[in-house]
Amino acid sequence: MSRPEAGPPQPQRPWPxxxxxAGVVLGLALSVLGQTTWRAGSVVVGASLLVGAVERLVLSDRAAGLLQVRAKAFDVALLGLAGVAVVVLALAVPPGR
Structure with a gap:
């Protein structure tokens, strides 16, 4: 039995x-702007990681493109855990004087 010829490798999709x-960069920029915006910036970073977890969960392996690192369950768990941790820590830090 012959195998079908594999074509050239498909390029990875970079948008996910x-x-x-982009969300992480926006959050970091907000964090650097001043003492009053670091919390909002940290929440944006965490939310961006959570968006990545959702993208990895709902997109196929091929559509996830460069967001795919390991198995889907591992990628979703790691991005979700990191996103929740950043958001919780940002909200848990008491405000300064």
Missing amino acids: LLVVV
Whole structure:
């Protein structure tokens, strides 16, 4: 039995990862702007990681593109845990004077 010829490898789709990276960069920019915006920036970073977890969960392996690192369950768990941790820590820190 002959195997079908495999064509050239398909290029990875960068947009799911770019969405997450753009959110993290936006959150970091907010955090750097001043003492009053660090909490909002941290929440944006955490939310971006949670968006990445949802993207990885709902997109197929091929559509997830560069967001795919390991198995789907591992990627979703790691992004989700990191996102929740960042948001919880940002909200748990008491405000300064």
